[in-house]
Amino acid sequence: MNSRIKTNPVRVKIYTDEYLMQGLVHTKPGGYRERASDLLNDPTVRFLVLTDAWFRPAKEETASFRSCPSLMVRIEDIKLLIPFEDREDVPRPTAPGASSTW
Secondary structure, eight states: OOOOOOOEEEEEEEEOSSEEEEEEEEEOSSSTTOSHHHHHHOTTOOEEEEEEEEEEETTOTTSOOEEEEEEEEEGGGOSEEEEESSTTSSOOOOSTTOOOOO
């Protein structure tokens, strides 16, 4: 039996002291935890999982972006999280080393 929990994917950009990341966080539809900020404010959540993720060192603007299917970020390391309502609002890097407008 293949059962899945319904989630709302939200494209986000995350800044930490060390990395710039982009990917999808998955929120639960309706009520509590529907927004990305609800995940950050939940005292029981210690990590945020990004899927379809891209990252690069924050201080190396010319560094190549790397992709990975999923990425875990410790909540206390997040300095800034920017959610985008439309998944296409923010351009994605197309390949490691590709120039990007983010």
